Amino acid sequence: MRLISERDRGSERGPAATYALTAAAVAAAAALGAWAVDADSAWYRELDKPAWQPPPEAFPAVWVPLYASIALAGGRALNRTHRYDRRRLAGSLAANLVLNSAWPWVFFRGRSPRAGVLATLLLDASTAQLIRRVARSDATAAASLAPYAAWCTFATALNVTIARGSAPGAAPAPPLAG
Incomplete structure (x- = not known):
């Protein structure tokens, strides 16, 4: 039985290199996903969106710190x-970033809220798995991913609501009480 040496922990390149690689991977996923978003398209503007959808400027304000936390x-x-x-x-982490950047391509470029629901459900499952894996080595890092999981869950609810309203022959969603 071999004892675990310091070289077996962490990156052989050093901690800074690991942070640089994760930052680069996250930035690439963010850029790839953002490239597909077209919130100004006629198709998106015509979708039946719920009143509780945040304004467009909220999305980058939320995603920038979430990507930094990832x-x-x-x-x-x-x-x-x-x-x-x-x-x-x-x-x-890589699978999660692929799913994260895939959703806008499915929803916006594929113009498919229904397929977007599947993509975001896969992202939710991947995020839960990522948090479990991170928690095995660092509870603080896992806790810092909780807002990401919460936002993904919110995005799933939003996507489901939009998919229901955009289904052929779908009745408009009832207004929120209040």
Whole structure:
């Protein structure tokens, strides 16, 4: 049985390199996803959206700190994780970022709120798995991902509501009481 050495923990390149790599991966996912968003398109403007949908300027205001938390939590957890678990954690982070950047392509470019629901449900499951993996090595990093999970859940509810309203023959959603 071999003892775990310091080289088995974290990145062999050093902690700063791990943070740089997670930041680059998150930035790439954010840019790729943002490229697909077209909130000014006639198609999107005509969708039946609920009154509780945030204004357009809220989305970048929310996503910038969420992306920063993903990069920081990912780097912190990867730096505190042993080799085998580190590869699995890196894979979970990568899968989550792929799903994160895929949703706008499915919803906006594919013009499919229904397919968007599936994409966001997959993102929700991936986010839960990512938080579980991060928590194994760093509870603080896992806790910092809670707002990301909450926003993804909110986005799922919003996407479901839009999909219901945009289904062929769908009746408009009833107004909120109050």
